[in-house]
Amino acid sequence: MGYSAFRIIREGLTGNKGWRPVWRTPEPKSRYDVVIIGGGGHGLTTAYYLAKNHGITNVAVLEKGYLGGGNVGRNTTIVRANYLLPGNSEFYSHSLKLWEGMEQELNYNTMMSQRSVLNLAHSDGQVDAFARRGNQMLLQGDDAELLDAGGVRAHAPFLNHDNQRFPIRGGLLHRRGGTARHDAVAWGYARGADRMGVDLIQNCEVTGFQITDGRVTGVETTRGSIAAGKVGMAVAGRTSQVGEMAGLRLPIESHVLQAFVSEGLKPCIPGVVTFGMGHFYISQSDKGGLVFGGDLDFYNSYAARGNLPMVEHVMEAGMSMVPMIGQAKLLRSWGGIMDMTMDGSPIIDRTPVDGLFLNGGWCYGGFKATPASGWCFAHLIATGEPHEVAAKFRLDRFATGHLLDEEGTGARPNRH
Numbered sequence: 001m002g003y004s005a006f007r008i009i010r011e012g013l014t015g016n017k018g019w020r021p022v023w024r025t026p027e028p029k030s031r032y033d034v035v036i037i038g039g040g041g042h043g044l045t046t047a048y049y050l051a052k053n054h055g056i057t058n059v060a061v062l063e064k065g066y067l068g069g070g071n072v073g074r075n076t077t078i079v080r081a082n083y084l085l086p087g088n089s090e091f092y093s094h095s096l097k098l099w100e101g102m103e104q105e106l107n108y109n110t111m112m113s114q115r116s117v118l119n120l121a122h123s124d125g126q127v128d129a130f131a132r133r134g135n136q137m138l139l140q141g142d143d144a145e146l147l148d149a150g151g152v153r154a155h156a157p158f159l160n161h162d163n164q165r166f167p168i169r170g171g172l173l174h175r176r177g178g179t180a181r182h183d184a185v186a187w188g189y190a191r192g193a194d195r196m197g198v199d200l201i202q203n204c205e206v207t208g209f210q211i212t213d214g215r216v217t218g219v220e221t222t223r224g225s226i227a228a229g230k231v232g233m234a235v236a237g238r239t240s241q242v243g244e245m246a247g248l249r250l251p252i253e254s255h256v257l258q259a260f261v262s263e264g265l266k267p268c269i270p271g272v273v274t275f276g277m278g279h280f281y282i283s284q285s286d287k288g289g290l291v292f293g294g295d296l297d298f299y300n301s302y303a304a305r306g307n308l309p310m311v312e313h314v315m316e317a318g319m320s321m322v323p324m325i326g327q328a329k330l331l332r333s334w335g336g337i338m339d340m341t342m343d344g345s346p347i348i349d350r351t352p353v354d355g356l357f358l359n360g361g362w363c364y365g366g367f368k369a370t371p372a373s374g375w376c377f378a379h380l381i382a383t384g385e386p387h388e389v390a391a392k393f394r395l396d397r398f399a400t401g402h403l404l405d406e407e408g409t410g411a412r413p414n415r416h
């Protein structure tokens with residue numbers, strides 16, 4: 001049964017006894033047509049679109065912990081389509097369109113809120129770069145507005161407009177960007193996939209691959225062997241570890257990224273604001289908490305927790321641009337594991353092992369990619385061909401040097 005206002009009222013009046021678990025808890029079968037490793041946002045959307053777009057329903061999602069317990073439930077929930085380079089631009093544009101229809105499609109309240117994303121510019125060169133980026137966004141069919149200093153002041157009066165070191169010269173406003181409730185996105189796609197017959201199997205860690213004559217035939221798990229026609233990896237921060245089990249040495253490093261939330265406040269921040277020069281970004285959740293984050297912790301790690309020097313660094317960056325946050329109490333902080341590629345762009349591709357497909361390298365930005373990532377990964381797994389909006393997310397670009405270097409970090413590690 002679907003969710004509706006009528007149903008909420010009826011359940012409220014009858015003691016809320018009619019609600020049922022949102023997905024089944026099946027035992028793993030001995031064989032599936034497709035096994036997806038990882039029950040995060042990307043794994044769940046892939047399973048959903050395999051069933052919905054391609055009619056492939058004999059699918060299992062294997063999750064070592066609980067659904068949505070990874071980065072999909074740990075991020076700062078920013079959704080946007082403000083990329084510059086062909087390859088990224090059309091992909092994130094497609095993703096934003098899927099976000100806009102997600103709640104209707106899933107019959108699930110993901111609290112998608114297009115409350116805007118504002119990138120601050122602090123030099124004339126940065127204003128020029130934002131003008132170029134904004135033009136590319138418009139050419140892609142998305143929205144962009146270049147604000148001058150007065151426009152930024154009117155939009156976000158609470159910023160430190162008199163900062164001597166980082167004077168605000170303007171900003172790039174993307175009104176269709178915003179935030180969504182991250183774990184509701186995982187739950188909504190999980191429910192949708194389950195309803196079409198996908199088995200969502202929790203507490204089931206993949207510990208190895210069965211590979212015969214260069215072709216994957218199944219996986220080893222903590223709940224036994226499972227045969228598979230095809231296998232898709234969507235394990236985010238664990239991409240290099242899981243890839244190694246199949247003999248893949250991937251151009252990915254795992255790093256910790258922390259996030260923070262304050263006590264609940266009355267509405268005071270209109271949308272997302274990013275302060276790239278100090279590496280700080282902030283928004284306000286529907287409950288009123290200020291949600292913010294900053295840099296990576298800058299050491300390789302698979303531990304989903306951060307360190308205190310980075311806490312101090314993020315607070316300093318925040319205080320320099322949004323001094324009013326100093327009045328708020330910090331409620332909690334947490335960390336997630338980012339799978340960083342050397343050029344800052346992701347991978348959705350085949351691997352050298354037949355039948356084994358890779359979805360990873362989402363760096364800081366995989367939440368907003370969630371629907372399109374699943375859409376395109378499902379297309380690749382089902383048809384064997386890359387989807388047109390993800391055609392540049394190739395694994396071999398790191399060997400050929402045809403990088404998709406959105407951030408200008410280059411091909412070297414430790415410069416993300």
Ligand SMILES: Cc1cc2nc3c(=O)[nH]c(=O)nc-3n(C[C@H](O)[C@H](O)[C@H](O)COP(=O)(O)OP(=O)(O)OC[C@H]3O[C@@H](n4cnc5c(N)ncnc54)[C@H](O)[C@@H]3O)c2cc1C
Pocket residue numbers: 037038039040041042043062063064065066068069070071072073074075076077078079204205206207234235236237238242257258259293334335336337338362363364365366367368369
């Ligand atoms: C603090 C923080 C802030 C962020 N902010 C943003 C943001 O504002 N906007 C944005 O777009 N992106 C953001 N991101 C990035 C985004 O969260 C990730 O890129 C994205 O969630 C990764 O994809 P996923 O959801 O599939 O990952 P996950 O949810 O991590 O899913 C991967 C799953 O694979 C499982 N797994 C791993 N190994 C195995 C195994 N061997 N067997 C079975 N299962 C396995 C894990 O348990 C996990 O559940 C942020 C990330 C962090 C940590």
